[in-house]
Amino acid sequence: MMMHCLQPGKLQSKKIIFEDVFSARDSATLEHLKELSSRRRVIEESINQSSFITEAIAREMSGGLTSHCLRDLQKLEQYLPLLENLVFHVDLVCSNHHVACWISELKIRWSSALNSSSFFNLRGPKFFQIDNLRYELGMTLYLYAALLRERAIEILPTDLVKSATLFREAAGVFEHLAIEIFPSLQSAQSVERPPEATPSICTVMHLICLAEAQAVTIRKAEEKGTTVGLLAKLHYGIIELLGEATAILYSNTGECKDISSSFLEFISSCKALHELRSLKYLAESLKITEQLGVAIGVLRDALTNAKKKVPGEESWRAIFGKEIDAAADMLRKFEHENEFVWHEKIPAGDELPRLQGNKIVNAIPYNPKRWERELSLKI
Amino acid sequence: MIMLEGAKATTETVDALRTIAAAMKAMQKATYNIDDVDKTMDEINEQTENMKQIQEALSTPIGAAADFDEDELEAELEELEDVELEEQLLQPTTAPAAQVQVPAGRQPARPIPQKCTADEDELAALQAEMGL
Numbered sequence: 398m399m400m401h402c403l404q405p406g407k408l409q410s411k412k413i414i415f416e417d418v419f420s421a422r423d424s425a426t427l428e429h430l431k432e433l434s435s436r437r438r439v440i441e442e443s444i445n446q447s448s449f450i451t452e453a454i455a456r457e458m459s460g461g462l463t464s465h466c467l468r469d470l471q472k473l474e475q476y477l478p479l480l481e482n483l484v485f486h487v488d489l490v491c492s493n494h495h496v497a498c499w500i501s502e503l504k505i506r507w508s509s510a511l512n513s514s515s516f517f518n519l520r521g522p523k524f525f526q527i528d529n530l531r532y533e534l535g536m537t538l539y540l541y542a543a544l545l546r547e548r549a550i551e552i553l554p555t556d557l558v559k560s561a562t563l564f565r566e567a568a569g570v571f572e573h574l575a576i577e578i579f580p581s582l583q584s585a586q587s588v589e590r591p592p593e594a595t596p597s598i599c600t601v602m603h604l605i606c607l608a609e610a611q612a613v614t615i616r617k618a619e620e621k622g623t624t625v626g627l628l629a630k631l632h633y634g635i636i637e638l639l640g641e642a643t644a645i646l647y648s649n650t651g652e653c654k655d656i657s658s659s660f661l662e663f664i665s666s667c668k669a670l671h672e673l674r675s676l677k678y679l680a681e682s683l684k685i686t687e688q689l690g691v692a693i694g695v696l697r698d699a700l701t702n703a704k705k706k707v708p709g710e711e712s713w714r715a716i717f718g719k720e721i722d723a724a725a726d727m728l729r730k731f732e733h734e735n736e737f738v739w740h741e742k743i744p745a746g747d748e749l750p751r752l753q754g755n756k757i758v759n760a761i762p763y764n765p766k767r768w769e770r771e772l773s774l775k776i
Numbered sequence: 777m778i779m780l781e782g783a784k785a786t787t788e789t790v791d792a793l794r795t796i797a798a799a800m801k802a803m804q805k806a807t808y809n810i811d812d813v814d815k816t817m818d819e820i821n822e823q824t825e826n827m828k829q830i831q832e833a834l835s836t837p838i839g840a841a842a843d844f845d846e847d848e849l850e851a852e853l854e855e856l857e858d859v860e861l862e863e864q865l866l867q868p869t870t871a872p873a874a875q876v877q878v879p880a881g882r883q884p885a886r887p888i889p890q891k892c893t894a895d896e897d898e899l900a901a902l903q904a905e906m907g908l
Contacts, residue, residue, distance in 0.1 A: 557906075558905070561906050617902065617905065618902050621905075623902065624895070627895050627898055630895075757902070
């Protein structure tokens with residue numbers, strides 16, 4: 398069982414009507430702007446949960462897709478190429494005064510799913526406005542990546558390979574945001590921004606998606622009966638990925654302040670869970686190589702640490718508790734055998750073996766698609 | 777008195793020895809002759825040689841194997857083993873199969889190069905299956 402957190406995908410956005418702001422010189426450009434607005438509206442209505450379309454109609458409109466997540470992904474895949482084209486053409490004339498005014502008139506506003514203050518705001522989520530088309534592109538891509546991740550979680554019970562692939566695709570999109578999109582935004586603006594619109598948080602999400610892809614891969618490995626020594630290293634690889642994410646979150650860049658405690662707890666709990674699993678497999682492999690005393694030492698240490706990190710959230714606590722019970726059960730059996738048969742010394746602290754992790758997953762690079770249509774703006 | 781007893785013992789000893797010598801002489805005459813012994817030994821050696829030749833004939837390789845030179849084959853095998861060992865030693869240390877760092881005095885029971893190869897094979901199979 399894996400712990401999941403769908404919080405990162407819960408974004409909202411205010412309405413944008415492109416054709417009311419940008420002046421088109423020809424009908425083709427006007428049509429493009431109207432299509433942009435139309436495609437954006439269906440996304441807004443879905444994420445803001447303000448749509449009046451019934452489930453049956455939504456299914457028919459999407460060509461029979463039953464998954465809400467898949468329908469949203471489809472809408473984003475229709476919107477993004479149009480947006481990339483607009484960004485491309487605006488970049489060509491970005492120094493123009495008219496264009497700068499148009500963009501501020503668009504009032505590009507997105508909420509944050511990771512900001513702790515949004516959670517406690519009784520009047521609804523806080524919206525962040527940044528007058529830059531790259532902000533619109535970045536937040537839309539962020540939503541796309543978050544939905545890819547959500548879809549990966551959705552199909553995990555039925556298709557491990559596809560699930561891992563989706564996690565890796567999401568990791569690729571977050572990496573693209575961290576490297577290509579948000580750094581340019583950073584230099585241009587000094588206004589308050591949502592944590593999602595920062596390279597640091599995008600890198601954190603990239604690492605989380607890779608960790609989740611590796612967790613799915615481990616499920617496959619367990620089904621295949623992979624050796625326990627290798628499983629221990631794979632679980633430890635997840636700890637290393639989440640450790641990198643944690644280091645970024647607690648670094649002093651200032652980008653990661655005011656992050657939701659629930660999100661932080663998710664990362665630390667995942668790390669603790671995989672640490673426990675890794676050490677449980679290590680103990681099994683030590684038992685196989687006739688080092689029962691060391692195995693007992695490893696399990697005792699693992700359980701002591703795990704019991705200090707039990708998460709508060711109900712579903713996570715259940716998964717954690719099950720893992721602790723399994724490890725405790727194994728420890729009881731080993732101690733019993735050692736007491737009656739082997740009488741091996743039980744090491745502790747620095748005498749215990751240390752693992753190195755294996756990180757075997759990589760992100761699938763994101764290749765932006767642009768609908769290559771000429772736009773002519775009246776500047 | 778004592779000298780008489782000693783003389784009697786000596787006489788008895790000599791008599792016994794005479795009897796033994798006569799008996800041995802009679803036995804030798806009946807059974808052993810140095811020529812017979814030599815002849816018997818020769819026959820034994822001859823039969824042993826014959827057996828040896830028969831065994832060599834049976835152990836000679838038949839068909840294609842008869843063309844192989846054992847010394848050449850052994851030299852080739854040694855060469856192959858050297859090449860394989862060199863390849864294993866030259867493999868980069870950042871290979872996917874990491875090792876458990878066990879404190880000094882508590883070494884893993886299995887030889888590490890073979891365990892790394894097994895881990896690598898398993899990882900490669902898993903990565904192939906997951907499309908990684």
